[in-house]
Amino acid sequence: MKIATWNVNSVRTRLPRVVSWLERRQPDVVCLQETKVVDESFPLAEIEALGYHCLLNGQKSYNGVAILSRTEPQDVVRLLPGDELDAEHRMLIAVIEGIRIVNIYAPNGGDVGLPRYAFKLEWYRRLREFLNVSFDPSENLLICGDFNVAPDDRDVWDPQRWRGKILFSEPEKEALRNLVSWGLQDALRLHKSEGGLYTFWDYRAGAFHRGWGLRIDHILVTESLARRCADVEIDRNERKGEKPSDHAPVIATLE
């Protein structure tokens, strides 16, 4: 079973690449972030034609998440407790093939100290509290998406330059560690310990070509899924070519 996460940075702009990638990689579940489209305008027909159910939690212009799956999703949750009525659409949960899939697009934070930064840390706190009261670490649960946090020095191209900066500040790393401490493991690190495994490269200044990347897209799994996890791959080829997203897909293979 292949479960993927991909921040596509607009599903409409990225549609040709998403379609060809689905045809080529044949994932069973795909969590998309930054779809940037209301549900009525999601390219449903094109994705369903490939044999996927589409579960949507979209929004105009910003944010928006979706779960594509070969089989029908169940037990859907869309709202994180504490969200306002006009909440940013950043989370979507469904049970697929006996696995609870939590798709998240964590706030970026802007810059350290800004109101959006405080919102990011508070959002992480609410997500952890939601796990506490809703689920159990003994179940088959997987959280994936764009976390907008690089966990440690191996995950940024220049740790000295990134120290204390947005995406790599101590409070952000602590917020991610606090989430993980609920009972999760970083699936990629079950298999690979080296640095330089990035999932995002800025569009500017030839960052991809120069190796200026960050690992901010993650797949976290509970113990029962960690035992089934045979491999995790970052599909960095998807960052190349015509009109790429600035993020590469991450794919976990479960036995």
Next chain:
DNA sequence: ATGGCTACTCCTAGTAGA
């Protein structure tokens, strides 16, 4: 790296992303 790109919008300039 500090913005050199990309995508969005009641669209040709301002905002946000990471």
